Amino acid sequence: MSGYRDALLFVLLSAIWGTSFMAIKVGLDYLPPVLFAAFRYDIAAVVMLGYAAVAVDYWTPRTKADYLTVLVEGVLIIALYNAFLFVGELGVSSGVAAILIGMSPILTTGFSRAFLPSERLSVVGVAGLLLGFVGVGLVVFPRDGMLAVSDLVSPGFVLLAAASVALGSVLVQRLDGDISSEGMVAWSTAFGAVLLHVISFARPAESLAAADLATEAVVALGYLAVVASAIGYVVYFDLLERLGAIEINLVSYAAPVFAAISGWLVLDETLDVLSALGFFVIFVGFALLKRRALGDELRTLQRRYRSDAPEQR
Numbered sequence: 001m002s003g004y005r006d007a008l009l010f011v012l013l014s015a016i017w018g019t020s021f022m023a024i025k026v027g028l029d030y031l032p033p034v035l036f037a038a039f040r041y042d043i044a045a046v047v048m049l050g051y052a053a054v055a056v057d058y059w060t061p062r063t064k065a066d067y068l069t070v071l072v073e074g075v076l077i078i079a080l081y082n083a084f085l086f087v088g089e090l091g092v093s094s095g096v097a098a099i100l101i102g103m104s105p106i107l108t109t110g111f112s113r114a115f116l117p118s119e120r121l122s123v124v125g126v127a128g129l130l131l132g133f134v135g136v137g138l139v140v141f142p143r144d145g146m147l148a149v150s151d152l153v154s155p156g157f158v159l160l161a162a163a164s165v166a167l168g169s170v171l172v173q174r175l176d177g178d179i180s181s182e183g184m185v186a187w188s189t190a191f192g193a194v195l196l197h198v199i200s201f202a203r204p205a206e207s208l209a210a211a212d213l214a215t216e217a218v219v220a221l222g223y224l225a226v227v228a229s230a231i232g233y234v235v236y237f238d239l240l241e242r243l244g245a246i247e248i249n250l251v252s253y254a255a256p257v258f259a260a261i262s263g264w265l266v267l268d269e270t271l272d273v274l275s276a277l278g279f280f281v282i283f284v285g286f287a288l289l290k291r292r293a294l295g296d297e298l299r300t301l302q303r304r305y306r307s308d309a310p311e312q313r
Contacts, residue, residue: 006242013235014251018258020228021094022266023220024086030217032206033086034199039221041078041193044229048186051230059183069177070187076168078192083199084161091154094263095271098256099139099279100158105252106132106282107166109289128288131281138278162252169240181237189229253283 027036052059061067089097106129140155177184200206211217236251256279263269 006239009235009239010251011254013232013239014254015258016228016232016235017251018098018255019262020224020232021089021098021255021259022262023223023228024089024097025094025263025267025269027217027220027224028086028090030212030214031221032200032203032210033090034083034196034203035206035208035211036221037082037086038193038196038200040082040224040229041189041196043221043225044233045186045190045193047226047230048182048189048234052180052182052186056180056182058178058180059186061177061179061183061187063178065175065177066179066184069172069175069179069184070191072168072171072175073184073188074191074195076164076171078188079195079199080164081161081168082192083196084157084164088154088157088159088161092158093269093271094267095256095260095269096139096155096275097158098252098259099275099282100136100155101162101165102252102256102279102282103132103136103159104162104166104169105250105286106289107163108169109286111167111170124288124291128285131285131288135278135281135283135285138281139275172240181241182234185233185237189233250286253279253286 024036031039061070085097085101088100092100110129136155136159140152179187260269260271264271
């Protein structure tokens with residue numbers, strides 16, 4: 001039963017975070033990017049702190065590991081990830097942004113090699129890591145064949161977002177704090193919101209005067225704050241604790257499907273063949289990196305299916 005629960009939560013998280021790329025794109029027409037992200041987590045922090053206070057007993061940090069976990073999550077998984085992503089999405093489509101975030105599992109493996117002693121990269125693993133970057137090249141390569149530095153700025157910010165969440169996932173796993181996932185999410189969200197306001201204030205191009213709270217912006221902000229953040233991060237950290245840093249980041253390979261479909265339906269975006277090919281190459285790179293873990297998971301699923309199947313009479 002636990003396996004089915006994890007699978008359902010995985011699909012839910014993929015749909016929530018996939019459609020959030022489209023919601024970000026909608027809101028960016030009305031709000032400065034980092035300020036938009038800060039507003040998102042202002043609302044999310046209030047909702048999530050209230051929920052954590054009611055739902056669990058251990059919802060405030062108590063140990064050094066708890067405080068460090070909140071610090072890492074607030075800085076890397078909330079503040080830097082969203083600042084880089086929102087700025088990056090100014091110049092790329094929802095689907096392309098989601099595909100580039102698909103590098104996070106590959107980057108997670110690289111960071112795991114540095115911070116988790118049990119992780120090792122074989123020759124095949126190195127090949128998988130290189131394939132991931134080849135896939136990124138296919139996604140960001142200009143379609144007119146002329147590569148300029150300006151073409152790499154927006155995709156570069158999205159890749160920095162992927163690196164931030166990958167590093168944060170590995171460090172959280174290493175810290176192993178005891179605080180509940182609800183408390184972790186709530187306090188890291190509040191801390192991340194403060195940091196996002198600091199970053200926004202430091203950006204000369206951003207100000208409250210530039211914010212337009214049109215209906216579309218409010219709907220996008222509400223969806224991102226309540227669904228993608230309050231619900232999404234609770235599910236994420238729950239699965240992170242149960243599955244580990246590398247496995248949970250597989251959501252990055254399901255989210256682009258929902259991002260591309262929602263971007264097409266709402267924003268009339270399209271995803272070209274080269275971007276789709278790049279996404280496939282990135283996934284193949286990850287499959288090579290984690291071939292043994294994926295094989296183990298496949299065998300586990302097969303055993304569960306056989307044990308749950310009705311007896312033949």
